[in-house]
Amino acid sequence: MEMSIWWPFLFRWLHIISGVMWIGLLWYFNFVQTPSMPKIPDEQKPAIGKVIAPTALFWFRWGAMATIVTGIILAGFLHYFPQVIWLDLGPANNHQYMPIGFGMWLGTIMWFNVWFIIWPNQKKALGIVNATADEKKRAARIAGLTSRTNTLLSIPMLYCMAAQSHGAF
Amino acid sequence: MKNPLDSLGKTVFLGFVLTAVIAVFMHVVK
Numbered sequence: 001m002e003m004s005i006w007w008p009f010l011f012r013w014l015h016i017i018s019g020v021m022w023i024g025l026l027w028y029f030n031f032v033q034t035p036s037m038p039k040i041p042d043e044q045k046p047a048i049g050k051v052i053a054p055t056a057l058f059w060f061r062w063g064a065m066a067t068i069v070t071g072i073i074l075a076g077f078l079h080y081f082p083q084v085i086w087l088d089l090g091p092a093n094n095h096q097y098m099p100i101g102f103g104m105w106l107g108t109i110m111w112f113n114v115w116f117i118i119w120p121n122q123k124k125a126l127g128i129v130n131a132t133a134d135e136k137k138r139a140a141r142i143a144g145l146t147s148r149t150n151t152l153l154s155i156p157m158l159y160c161m162a163a164q165s166h167g168a169f
Numbered sequence: 170m171k172n173p174l175d176s177l178g179k180t181v182f183l184g185f186v187l188t189a190v191i192a193v194f195m196h197v198v199k
Contacts, residue, residue, distance in 0.1 A: 030177060095199045102191055148174040155184030156191050168192070 008077040015070040021063035022114075023154050025056050030151045034144065049126055057122055064114040071107065075100075099168075103160030110150045110157065117146045 033048065033056070040048065075081050083093060084101035124131040124139035131139060162168065173179040 030180070035177060089198070095195075098195050098199065102195070145172065145174050148177075148180050151177075152174070152180050152184040152187065155181070156188040159188045160191065163192075163195075 008074060011070050011074040011077060015067060015074055018063055018066035018070055021059055022067050023158070025060040025063060026147065026150055026154060028056060029060070029147055034147075053122075053126060054128065057119065057126075061114050061119050064111050068108065068111045071104065075104070097164070099160045099163040103157055103164065106153050106157035106160065110153050113146050113150050118143050118150075121146070 033053070037045070037048065075084065080097045080100070083090075083097040084104050086093075087101040087105070088095045088097040121139040121143035123129045125136050125143055127136070159168070173183060
């Protein structure tokens with residue numbers, strides 16, 4: 001295999017496994033943990049809040065970081081950065097990179113949500129940083145709604161990522 | 170009014186709706 005093909009493939013593979021780590025844990029939070037919390041007896045809740053959630057959040061946010069870093073490197077190898085930023089919509093463009101453009105924008109919004117909204121608010125909600133009871137409640141609400149927003153966005157994001165080179169465009 | 174994002178089912182449904190909107194947009198403008 002030529003090295004010029006190998007390097008983009010290596011980063012595509014790393015991008016996919018990082019993305020599975022990230023979106024897998026996003027869906028764990030939204031499809032499993034959050035709906036299960038009301039069914040767990042109060043005395044057992046600390047096992048989730050103090051042990052499982054902080055560990056899951058660690059791999060979740062660093063999975064998100066690894067996904068965007070490997071994605072940017074991959075886009076650099078493939079030379080389509082200028083086109084994807086504008087969704088390949090310019091009059092001189094043939095729109096061939098529009099799906100990956102949408103996918104990258106959706107993924108970037110989701111990465112921003114993880115690092116600048118979900119994680120800072122989860123730190124308050126889980127007691128990792130000091131916060132009053134009211135601040136904790138508000139932080140949990142913001143983190144929860146943003147996590148749901150990311151779950152919503154993950155559906156078209158994965159469609160666009162796959163659509164670019166698998167026949168759906 | 171209750172936030173639709175409080176419902177997991179509505180969240181997933183809206184995700185599919187947004188996917189359809191983007192897919193149709195891409196087909197129309199390409």
